Amino acid sequence: MPRLLHIDSSAAAASSVSRGLTRLFADTWRSRGPEFTVTERDLHRDQVPHLLDAELHYAPRLRIRDVPGGATAQFAAAESLQGELIEEIAAADVVVIGAPMYNWSLPSALKAWIDHVHVLGTTVPFDTPDRPFAGKPVVVLSSRGNTYAPGTAGAGTDFATPALQQVLGVSMGMAVTVVPVELTLAPRIPALAAFVDQAEASRTAARAAVTDLARSLGS
Ligand SMILES: Cc1cc2nc3c(=O)[nH]c(=O)nc-3n(C[C@H](O)[C@H](O)[C@H](O)COP(=O)(O)O)c2cc1C
Numbered sequence: 001m002p003r004l005l006h007i008d009s010s011a012a013a014a015s016s017v018s019r020g021l022t023r024l025f026a027d028t029w030r031s032r033g034p035e036f037t038v039t040e041r042d043l044h045r046d047q048v049p050h051l052l053d054a055e056l057h058y059a060p061r062l063r064i065r066d067v068p069g070g071a072t073a074q075f076a077a078a079e080s081l082q083g084e085l086i087e088e089i090a091a092a093d094v095v096v097i098g099a100p101m102y103n104w105s106l107p108s109a110l111k112a113w114i115d116h117v118h119v120l121g122t123t124v125p126f127d128t129p130d131r132p133f134a135g136k137p138v139v140v141l142s143s144r145g146n147t148y149a150p151g152t153a154g155a156g157t158d159f160a161t162p163a164l165q166q167v168l169g170v171s172m173g174m175a176v177t178v179v180p181v182e183l184t185l186a187p188r189i190p191a192l193a194a195f196v197d198q199a200e201a202s203r204t205a206a207r208a209a210v211t212d213l214a215r216s217l218g219s
Pocket residue numbers: 010011012015016017018019098099100101102103104105143144145146147184185
């Protein structure tokens with residue numbers, strides 16, 4: 001049963017561009033047949049807390065001995081949530097992530113998820129070569145109000161997608177595809193009015209890319 005893990009992190013309830021695209025991805029995925037299932041994880045509506053303790057960044061065998069507070073119910077609950085989040089990736093054939101740009105970076109809700117699933121010795125190699133998620137496709141839908149295309153004033157200041165490529169791709173070995181949607185603020189901000197057509201073209205291209213990926217990945 002091919003399974004999609006559908007992750008959202010936008011704080012916009014109604015107007016979210018990334019939510020529209022992750023939904024399109026999931027709907028296209030489901031349209032391939034009843035065996036194409038979806039697990040949803042909304043990191044804004046059901047927030048993952050900040051990492052309780054730095055020791056959770058390491059596999060149990062790599063933790064300092066007798067973690068202060070390590071025997072508490074609170075630590076056990078945090079460890080259990082971490083296991084659940086990692087298991088969701090393990091169970092998925094494909095992951096799609098709605099990743100809006102917030103202050104040139106990631107929404108803190110998405111960063112908290114990353115801090116839980118990027119674990120030395122568990123999901124990334126450290127003292128062993130294990131890389132459980134190597135090659136697993138992950139599609140990042142990067143919505144941003146401005147443009148960061150080469151030659152523009154914003155070029156080189158996108159600190160959102162490089163972070164995801166580093167963590168999910170370089171470190172965890174996943175097969176990352178980034179689909180950018182630029183200039184989403186053009187219809188809202190008068191100073192960007194000249195870019196409305198460019199914004200529409202970017203959204204159309206993103207929808208086409210999403211449809212293609214949702215039809216072809218996970219076969
Ligand atoms: C807290 C916050 C910070 C933002 N920071 C940026 C930014 O640094 N650069 C940018 O181009 N757009 C920025 N935006 C605009 C969003 O990237 C844009 O609205 C995008 O479409 C959000 O994704 P969504 O539509 O899926 O919610 C910001 C929006 C919010 C709410």
